[in-house]
């Protein structure tokens with residue numbers, strides 16, 4: 001199956017209203033161009049250096065999504081072009097994204113990455129940490145970021161019941177935060193969850209953005 005065939009098949013499966021972020025980390029510019037030529041415009045990367053160098057070689061109408069852990073000192077490098085950061089996991093990072101977006105006279109779409117897995121290694125905020133950010137005095141003044149929703153990664157396991165339960169937790173967090181903080185903010189509307197192995201389930205549980213790499217490009221070496 002070609003990249004184009006995989007993409008076409010996936011797009012048929014994904015309901016309208018669910019965004020497909022094609023995860024192109026480790027993939028070549030030529031492979032990304034195959035997806036681009038098939039009409040795809042949203043791509044996800046998880047390393048600042050990698051997305052910077054790819055951006056320079058690829059068409060300007062690509063919407064780049066940063067999906068990996070982002071160090072504060074790397075924000076500056078991507079702030080002139082990154083459209084979305086899915087991985088906001090501290091107030092400090094959000095402050096820096098806002099600061100760099102302001103310097104570039106841009107607005108960067110942000111998702112708060114919430115910790116839903118049982119693994120110790122995953123990054124993310126718990127509900128209290130999220131509330132602390134949203135209630136912090138600095139938050140209201142940030143005019144160059146927009147919190148558009150939440151992102152989460154389920155535990156790396158074959159146990160579908162565990163994954164479904166974690167997606168439900170994220171969906172519940174979203175509903176609670178929406179009603180407590182974003183009732184008058186229609187743009188707080190995204191739940192970024194679901195990857196190649198679990199996107200169908202994520203969509204059933206309310207995902208609005210799926211991040212898919214392997215099912216399109218094949219496995220990463």
Ligand SMILES: *Cc1c(COP(=O)(O)O)cnc(C)c1O
Pocket residue numbers: 023025046067068153194195196197211212213214215
């Ligand atoms: C790599 C990655 C994905 C895509 O994973 P696949 O299994 O290749 O679809 C999605 N989200 C994040 C945060 C990733 O790092």
